[in-house]
Amino acid sequence: KTIDAPFSTTTNELNRLSAAEGALVFHGVKHSHSYLSQSCSIDMMKKCFPDSSIAKNITCDKTKTREIACNVLAPLFTNTIIRDLKNVSYFSISYDASTKGNAKMLPIVAQYFSTFGINHGIIEFIQQQHETADKLFFNIKYVLESNELKLEQLSSIGSDNTNVSIGQHHSVFVLFNQLVPGLIQGNCYCHICHNSVKHGNDHILFDIESAVLKIYAHFSRSSVRLEELSNYFDFIEQEQEVILQHIRLRWLSLLQSIERLIVVYPVIKSYFLNIAHRQCPKLLLEFFTSNKGECSLYFLKNVLIEVQEANLQSQRYYTTGVNLYSIITDLLRGLNNRLRDDYFGSKVMDLLEKIQHTTEVDDLKKSFRSFIQTVIQYIESYCQDRSLFYKSISIFSETDIETIEWKSIEYCTTYINTTNIDKDCLYNEFNHIRSKYVGIKDTFGGIYKQVQNFNSSNLVSTKQIDTTLDNVCDINVQNNCDTDNEEQDVKFHKEHKNHFIRCDQLWAYLLYDENVPNLRKLIEFAFSIPASNAFCEPIFSHMKFYGTIIETT
Structure with a gap:
């Protein structure tokens, strides 16, 4: 006898129903469907699949859809990002502001080098009355501290090049740089x-x-x-x-x-x-x-x-x-x-x-x-x-690791806190990874095939036979490359005759299950530096129907 016996539904069926509702809401959010549109789609599914017990029992009206999006999926995805950030040595923060009425809406976005390559994620979405340097600094700092993220992990602050953000005298960057010496100013080269x-x-x-x-x-x-x-x-x-x-x-x-x-x-x-x-x-x-x-x-x-x-x-x-x-x-x-x-x-x-x-x-x-x-x-x-800085970290964009010289790696360390790096260990770790690359690049169908299989395993490894809401969400979180931006990237790759290897995915593959803490710190630092504010700007169009604005003053 199960705890839900009075409802004539087994625990397994309830889990499958919850997973279906969560997946449908996630799909709608990802494609910017309104809550009303999703509710209408559910009604259509019930009529199209009358023999399905799951379709028959799904109840996702406007209110429930919003609750699932804001109070189930959003906290799960945010916690996943926060957990990842606590496990890396460096990450960067980017933000953008949009006016709504007399208030500024502000997404706080993190960029970091994850187990499988570059990742971005929204940490918080806040609202403030005035877009001043002091207010922005206080709110961003509060978001980091409230999520127990260390300022020492902060490698760069990225924005859209406004004076409030990157001005030389009193700006968000200057205020953070006083707390984190050596902080890299992240400019948006799209705006430039x-x-x-x-x-x-x-x-x-x-x-x-x-x-x-x-x-x-x-x-x-x-x-x-x-x-x-x-x-x-x-x-x-x-x-x-x-x-x-x-x-x-x-x-x-x-x-x-x-x-x-x-x-x-x-x-x-x-x-x-x-x-x-x-x-x-x-x-x-x-x-x-x-x-x-x-x-x-x-x-x-x-x-x-x-x-x-x-x-x-x-x-x-x-x-x-x-x-x-x-x-x-x-x-x-x-x-x-x-x-x-x-x-x-x-x-x-x-x-x-x-x-x-x-x-x-x-x-x-x-x-x-x-x-x-x-x-x-x-x-x-x-x-x-x-x-000189961007030239130094550009060595990690090289996909022929054999051509990278030690002196280039050594020079790159001058831009981070050297107390966190053991240079002798870094030398041994770099040579180990370079030797690993030389040994495997022409085996198992070539390095492109190996990296491709490695990325595929990221998706397959999360799939379980017994589908629950948690499993579906985990798959969606790790399959977050299924976005409009990356769909365009896939199209770009297909248009090129030669195999294209993303440098971040290549390094992720080479570092996977390797005990190379010093080299990993250096790579996490380099890949955390933003090139633009392009990830932040489309957020407002996606937030038209979704998200809870948390006011921090």
Whole structure:
């Protein structure tokens, strides 16, 4: 006789029912479904699967769904993150703020090197009235201490580059650096890339951003104009494409708007040049009739691709400070090559050759050079002081461990508290891991296959025959790579012919079950340094329907 006999349900059935409800709620939260939507889905499942005892007995209305999300799953996932953080030597904290009413909403996110590679997790989601350095410092410090996390474990503070966060005199970073000497300032290089081209745009002779916004606004406000435009597409037998709106807060989104505009450029140009003269906005008339408009359009399309590629690389889930040096160096090298070769794209060069006035050509080339120089100078202003540090930890981005030299490892130790490192032991541990890599890299189908199987075992090892709510949650926690960010990463890997090995997963595989505490500390430090604030920013859209805001004042 079971404790739930009065309900005519066995303990095993109750566990399976609870597991199903928990899994469904987790799935809904992960994909940002509202509680009302999840409740509706449950009602549909009952009708679709009338023979299923689990589907028949599931009761997940709006209130219960919220309780499961906030009081069952959220504490479990948070405790898992906290437990992991207590078992590592270093982690970093990142945060971002969003205004809701007269209050600031603030997620506190940790980045650390786990048993199976890079991991991120939300420690807390707080609300405060004022976004001052003192308030932010106090609240973040309170969150760490309330979860029994040591400040000595803190390797870096990451943010979105505001003065409140990283100012030189009185900022969150300065206040934490007083408590934790040697703290690394974590800048968001996605914001840096965005802002660099925003500053560079001041040197372009024609304001392409305003032209793109003007074209979008012209058609978005009138269905009659859209109908007239569709006639132009029909006439030349081209499929109509929607003009994309540029988002001012994300300047590099201009690239997508430009690429779409170029696809339909002949049609759009014909449309505006054929409408009544007074009905065509003056800015667009100049854009479609001047040389500088078309040249600037194709120049930005050609150059922004390089900056956007660096931006997208910085946004990847697994990109950390160890990858940053190569990303930024490659970007700056490519931009400097353009300056050296005076090359602005084949289409631009063709357009420049057709311009009869040499003065106009010289002015356009000068503006293009100024744009590139401004982008380079802006990025270098953030990189120069930290280039040696990022170069030193970039050795851990190398997937051919055999090529890493001891002197590089030794130099990397200068950036952490040397009292925590036994250099003699570190030397022996490094040589042991390097020898291990040399011995296994060509066995068992190669190192790529071994790392792949190692990551697969992370998922399989948690699955049990007797499924309970705890088991389902454990599987979901450890399978947290099933996010939108990592789905994009998987797509990226599939597009490359050669096998791609993530450096963090390679090191996790080599260190697994190895007694190398000194080398592990160094690797945990390096991989805890953030490359951007990209993980924090999407949190607000996911928190639209979920989460309990805890006010800390």
